[in-house]
Amino acid sequence: KAGVTQTPRYLIKTRGQQVTLSCxxxxxxxxxxxxxxxxxxxxxxxxxxxxETQRNKGNFPGRFSGRQFSNSRSxxxxxxxxxxxxxxxxxxxxxxxxxxxxYTFGSGTRLTVV
Amino acid sequence: xxxxxQSPQFLSIQEGENLTVYCNSSSVFSSLQWYRQEPGEGxxxxxxxxxxxxxxxxxxxxxxxxDARKDSSLHITAAQPGDTGLYLCAGVRSNDYKLSFGAGxxxxxxx
Numbered sequence: 022k023a024g025v026t027q028t029p030r031y032l033i034k035t036r037g038q039q040v041t042l043s044c045x046x047x048x049x050x051x052x053x054x055x056x057x058x059x060x061x062x063x064x065x066x067x068x069x070x071x072x073e074t075q076r077n078k079g080n081f082p083g084r085f086s087g088r089q090f091s092n093s094r095s096x097x098x099x100x101x102x103x104x105x106x107x108x109x110x111x112x113x114x115x116x117x118x119x120x121x122x123x124y125t126f127g128s129g130t131r132l133t134v135v
Numbered sequence: 136x137x138x139x140x141q142s143p144q145f146l147s148i149q150e151g152e153n154l155t156v157y158c159n160s161s162s163v164f165s166s167l168q169w170y171r172q173e174p175g176e177g178x179x180x181x182x183x184x185x186x187x188x189x190x191x192x193x194x195x196x197x198x199x200x201x202d203a204r205k206d207s208s209l210h211i212t213a214a215q216p217g218d219t220g221l222y223l224c225a226g227v228r229s230n231d232y233k234l235s236f237g238a239g240x241x242x243x244x245x246x
Binding site for chain 1: 137168183227231232233237
């Protein structure tokens, strides 16, 4: 079965711009989570969506937002980009979220803010 | 402060040696998961442990979940260069819908 697909793979943006990242989960998975990974902070949880509803949110400013569509695909948006937003953004899908079957991650979107 | 503390942060060993990575927390988890990540890629699930005291073996890898479900360990026997990577533990707490990750252990196995 197809894995988790994240697009684009790489992105370079200028400070102050906004960006939208996309994630297509594994077919049948209804939970999509987003993570930010940086060398200094490791993997930090952004938010989790299930059936188009945000169920949990990490400690990130309101510039970070997301949504989920009826086909479970998800997008995350970062507005007013800052240099510190440069990171690998990972999306993970699971059957129902918070379950014990493990999460499947995409290859990530490498965002560089200049 | 990380919910899950991993140690050591770095491990460099010779091919054929054994290694153990630890993952500890003061919180109780409904499951603990171990992932391995290659540079520039997403983490790949190795195993999920859900029962306190559970031991799972995957070829040369042995995973343990503590009796109190607050800690876990990953042991690799006779490490090979292909075991090189970033090992991450992650936990799910009851009624929580997110994975909390440890900071990771970078393992380097020298040929």
